[in-house]
Amino acid sequence: MKLVGLSDVSKVFASGVQALGGASLDIAAGEFLSVLGPSGCGKSTLLRLIAGLSEPSSGMIEWPQGRPDIGFVFQEPTLMPWTTALGNVALPLTLRGEAKSEREARAAEALAGVGLKGFEKSYPRELSGGMKMRVSIARALVTAPKLLLMDEPFAALDEITRRKLNTDLLDLWQRTPFTAIFVTHSVFESVFLSQRIAVMSARPGRVRSELAIPAPYPRTEAFGTSAEYAALCRLASAQLSEAMAA
Amino acid sequence: MSARFVAPVLMGLFMLALWEGLVRAMAIPPYILPGPILVAQTLVSDWGTLWPALLVTLSITLQALVAAVVVGVLLALLFSLSRWIELSLFPYAIILQVTPIVAIAPLIIAWVDDVSTSLLICAWLVAFFPILSNTVLGLRSVDRNLLDLFDLYGASRLRTLIELRLPAALPYFLGGLRISGGLALIGAVVAEFVAGSGGRASGLAYRILESGYQLKIPRMFAALVLISVAGIAIYLLLSLLSHLLLRRWHESALSEE
Numbered sequence: 001m002k003l004v005g006l007s008d009v010s011k012v013f014a015s016g017v018q019a020l021g022g023a024s025l026d027i028a029a030g031e032f033l034s035v036l037g038p039s040g041c042g043k044s045t046l047l048r049l050i051a052g053l054s055e056p057s058s059g060m061i062e063w064p065q066g067r068p069d070i071g072f073v074f075q076e077p078t079l080m081p082w083t084t085a086l087g088n089v090a091l092p093l094t095l096r097g098e099a100k101s102e103r104e105a106r107a108a109e110a111l112a113g114v115g116l117k118g119f120e121k122s123y124p125r126e127l128s129g130g131m132k133m134r135v136s137i138a139r140a141l142v143t144a145p146k147l148l149l150m151d152e153p154f155a156a157l158d159e160i161t162r163r164k165l166n167t168d169l170l171d172l173w174q175r176t177p178f179t180a181i182f183v184t185h186s187v188f189e190s191v192f193l194s195q196r197i198a199v200m201s202a203r204p205g206r207v208r209s210e211l212a213i214p215a216p217y218p219r220t221e222a223f224g225t226s227a228e229y230a231a232l233c234r235l236a237s238a239q240l241s242e243a244m245a246a
Numbered sequence: 247m248s249a250r251f252v253a254p255v256l257m258g259l260f261m262l263a264l265w266e267g268l269v270r271a272m273a274i275p276p277y278i279l280p281g282p283i284l285v286a287q288t289l290v291s292d293w294g295t296l297w298p299a300l301l302v303t304l305s306i307t308l309q310a311l312v313a314a315v316v317v318g319v320l321l322a323l324l325f326s327l328s329r330w331i332e333l334s335l336f337p338y339a340i341i342l343q344v345t346p347i348v349a350i351a352p353l354i355i356a357w358v359d360d361v362s363t364s365l366l367i368c369a370w371l372v373a374f375f376p377i378l379s380n381t382v383l384g385l386r387s388v389d390r391n392l393l394d395l396f397d398l399y400g401a402s403r404l405r406t407l408i409e410l411r412l413p414a415a416l417p418y419f420l421g422g423l424r425i426s427g428g429l430a431l432i433g434a435v436v437a438e439f440v441a442g443s444g445g446r447a448s449g450l451a452y453r454i455l456e457s458g459y460q461l462k463i464p465r466m467f468a469a470l471v472l473i474s475v476a477g478i479a480i481y482l483l484l485s486l487l488s489h490l491l492l493r494r495w496h497e498s499a500l501s502e503e
Contacts, residue, residue: 053394072398078391081495082413094409095399123495 002064003029003147003179004050009059010204011045019045021204022059029065029146032173032180034190034197036236038244042205043183047072047149050181071140071178073150077132079124079139085111086120089139096143110138113176115168130161137169141176150182154189166192167220174217187240191232192224199236201243208243211236280464285471288464296453296465300472303449306362306434307480310369314426317370318377319419326385326411327403343375347433351440365437365449372433376425384418385411417496420488427480435473 004027011020019042027033037043048054049061051072079088086107093103108120114134124132133153140148154162170193173180184190190197197211213232215223223229262282268274269281276284289296321339325332351368358364388411396406438451448456450469457466492498 048394051394051398053397070398072395074391074395076391078389078395080392080410080413082416083495091395091409092399095396095401095405125495125497 001029003027003068005060005062005064006046006050007060007062009046009049009056009061011042011049011054012057018204020049020056021206023200023206025198025207027179027181030177030179031196032170032194033182034194035181035183035200036187036190036197036240037185037200037205038202038240039185041200041202043185043200044151046200046205047151047181047183050147051149068146069143071143071145071148073133073136073140073148073153075152075155077124077129077136079132079135081124083123084120085116085122085124085127085135088124088135089142091139092143107138107142110142111135113141113172114138128161129157130165133157133165134168137172141172141178144176145178147179147181150180152183152185155185162189163221163224169193170217170219187233187236191229191236192219197236197239199239199243209239211239277461277463280467284464285467289468289471292465292468296450296469296472299448299450299453299469300476303431303434303438303451303473304476306365306369306438306449307431307476309366310373310434311423311427311430313366313370314374314377314430315423318374318422318426319381321378322381322385322415323407325382326407332382339375339378342371347372347436348440351437355437355441361441365434365441368437368440369430369433372436373426373430376422376429377419378422380418380422380425381415384415387418388414417488417492417498420484420491424481424484424488427484428477431473431477431480 006023006025008022008024009020010018010022012018023042023046025046035043035046045054049056051070052067079085080091086104089110090103090107093106098106108117111117111120114137116131116134116138119127119131119135124135127135136153140150154165157165166189169180180194182190182193191213194213197213198207199209199211200206201208211232215228215232266281266283269279280288321335325336347368350371351364354367355361355364358367392410393406396410401409434449435451438449439455442452442455450473453469454466457463457469488498
């Protein structure tokens with residue numbers, strides 16, 4: 001069932017830069033989709049358009065079942081330094097005017113869900129980069145959104161932390177029913193995480209090709225070292241080179 | 247006791263001793279340069295005149311600072327709401343800031359009947375700009391992504407102001423406040439010098455002028471010491487306030503570990 005469809009979406013900024021040039025993409029409810037492309041190809045713009053943070057210059061964005069609740073994870077943790085992990089995670093509920101006890105209970109639950117039980121009262125500066133990103137994910141999931149948008153969320157983290165977060169993100173996705181759109185410039189990350197990869201061309205960005213990743217979940221370290229994974233990475237890599245050359 | 251305290255205290259004591267020694271050795275008369283011991287004695291003996299004068303100056307300083315906070319923050323909020331208001335008013339705020347207070351003080355004193363009100367206006371003029379410009383900067387220095395996030399969850403402008411812009415501006419505001427605290431005192435003292443008012447409600451600056459005319463130089467020094475101590479106390483108090491408000495989260499308040 002289609003959750004959201006983009007048809008021939010373009011975006012030209014006031015500066016005259018054309019970020020997207022006729023991007024078309026359908027996203028099915030419940031799937032894990034990666035958007036793979038070189039930096040500056042308009043991946044982030046695509047995500048912002050889907051989130052409704054910006055309007056397309058032309059083209060259509062359709063929501064056949066209506067616009068759902070959306071969670072957004074930025075490239076940086078984007079936490080408010082003046083409040084605790086719990087306060088940060090509770091923010092979406094605060095903005096909706098939910099009662100204090102209710103939002104604290106739900107925020108604590110979301111924090112536990114990303115493995116940060118016991119860090120409710122910690123301030124962002126007391127947390128490591130990976131933990132801050134976990135808080136950011138918990139905040140995006142606290143409203144139990146149908147759609148989770150992630151804009152290169154782990155790009156600034158070290159390899160070991162990134163691997164752990166990748167596995168934990170898949171865990172969360174299997175436990176909770178949400179659709180995930182994950183923007184990345186890493187071939188390995190996109191193959192490891194997703195069911196489908198949309199490969200974008202250089203600016204003005206459009207979706208050049210799509211690649212299905214048929215491997216079953218749960219995907220573990222073993223999948224990351226398998227021959228199947230290596231072959232899929234080669235395939236995705238080739239498509240990315242093709243898209244960039246086009 | 248760490249070297250941080252011991253070193254400056256020892257240095258201070260050494261300078262005072264040198265000063266006292268030079269004054270005695272060269273037999274400098276007290277109406278040219280009194281020694282620190284005589285200044286301390288005068289501080290005690292003239293406390294009856296100096297203490298009320300200190301209270302007058304401090305009261306003007308404090309009122310000016312409060313007015314600077316209220317007007318500075320309100321204007322900053324107005325500026326953050328409307329680009330047009332900011333564009334039309336900010337240049338005038340800068341003009342007020344760059345015009346030397348000594349130059350406008352006589353006008354203000356001539357226009358306003360009540361002397362203490364005119365002193366208050368002068369001190370306020372000097373003090374309000376750092377608060378205004380720092381708060382404007384702070385209200386604008388909000389993480390773009392956080393603004394997007396508030397947008398995503400449909401937060402109103404007022405909500406965004408309260409939950410996001412104000413806390414983000416707090417460190418900037420406190421930085422401005424620390425500068426303004428000292429400036430308010432300077433403004434109050436300078437204006438009083440220009441006004442040169444006598445009577446019951448005279449501040450420390452007037453006591454300095456008066457002592458100068460009467461060649462009571464030790465008392466002049468004692469009044470100077472009080473002004474310096476008051477300035478340091480204001481700075482320390484505002485620094486403490488800043489530390490208490492920011493210590494949980496802001497980089498500037500982190501202790502060295």
